[in-house]
Amino acid sequence: xxxxxxxxxxxVEAAAVRGDGRVLRTGMxxxxxxxAAARAQAxxxxxxxxxxxxGGVASRLATGDVVLPTELRTTAGxxxxxxxxxxxxxxxxxxxxxxxxxPLLSIDHIAGAAGRQSLRDTGAVAIDMETAWLAPAAAGRxxxxxxxxxxxxxxxxxxxxxxxxxxxxxxxxxRAVPALGEWARDARFDLATVHEPDTVRA
Numbered sequence: 763x764x765x766x767x768x769x770x771x772x773x774v775e776a777a778a779v780r781g782d783g784r785v786l787r788t789g790m791x792x793x794x795x796x797x798a799a800a801r802a803q804a805x806x807x808x809x810x811x812x813x814x815x816x817g818g819v820a821s822r823l824a825t826g827d828v829v830l831p832t833e834l835r836t837t838a839g840x841x842x843x844x845x846x847x848x849x850x851x852x853x854x855x856x857x858x859x860x861x862x863x864x865p866l867l868s869i870d871h872i873a874g875a876a877g878r879q880s881l882r883d884t885g886a887v888a889i890d891m892e893t894a895w896l897a898p899a900a901a902g903r904x905x906x907x908x909x910x911x912x913x914x915x916x917x918x919x920x921x922x923x924x925x926x927x928x929x930x931x932x933x934x935x936x937r938a939v940p941a942l943g944e945w946a947r948d949a950r951f952d953l954a955t956v957h958e959p960d961t962v963r964a
Contacts, residue, residue, distance in 0.1 A: 766946035767807035769798060769899060771892045774928075775814040778935045783807070783946065788892060792870050795895035802899035809904040809946040812896050813938070815931045816909035820864065820887040825927045826934040828859045829887060829909045831866035834894040842897050849948045850906055853941035859934060862887060866909060868894035882915070904949035908942060910935045 766783030770776040771794075776787040784807065788798035802810065816829060823829070830846035846863050854861050864887035872891070881889065893907055912931035913924060 765808055766943060767802060767805055767810045767899075768942065769802060769810065769812045769896050771795070771814050771890075774932060775935065778932045779813045779939050779942075781939050783943065788896060791891050792868070792895045795892040799896050799899040802896075803901040807903065809906070809949045810900045811906040811908060811942050811946070812893050812899075813908045813935060813942065814890065814892070814910075815912040815928065815935065816866070816888040816890040818888055818911045818914040819867070819881050820862070821882075821915055823862060823887065823911045823914060824860070825911055825914060826860070826930050827911045828854055828861045828934065828938060829866060829907075829911065830854075830861055830863050831893070831907050831909070832863050833865040834897055834907070835865050835867045835884070835886060836894045837867070837869055840894065842894060844905070844907065847906060847945050847949070850908070850941055850945035853944040854908075854938055857937050857941060859937060859941075864888075866890065866893055866907065868892060904946070906942065906945055906949075908935075908938050910938065 768779050768783055768785045769788050770779050771788050771790050776785050779785055788795055831844050834842040851861055865885055867886035867889045869889055910931045912928045
């Protein structure tokens, strides 16, 4: 086996997480995520993680905060339960990162502030466009998700501060990489972290 495989949707995310394990850039959106998940199943690795940025839904989230999902959801009603690793949580906090847990909703489009406010009633703390469809990449291997908040729930995408928010989120994502390495090494010896996500419908 060959360590950690990190799935990162965008080029800037893939660049931010390089350093501890192999990185596969998946592309944005559910269609590309499903293709990448199938490719990743054939890659030799001890553990699989999804890492990237996300949009905040819960008002308590700030730019640069880390979301460790307790559940992956889609708007079609599919759910994949997850248990955030204590090893990963502790490693992130030691690096000065604020960690939040809760459901992560994967959607098929970019949602602005108004759209995200309407999603608060779903109970999701954050949104992205790939994670639920990338989950089958684990294929029985230890699996983790680290998403860093870029834009908060009240921030419009046209806000001139949006680019700065993304830059701050990418810095935080880079700081999270060694924590993922710690988790992956620990996961090989801790069966409690092993989770095989269910396949999400296309």
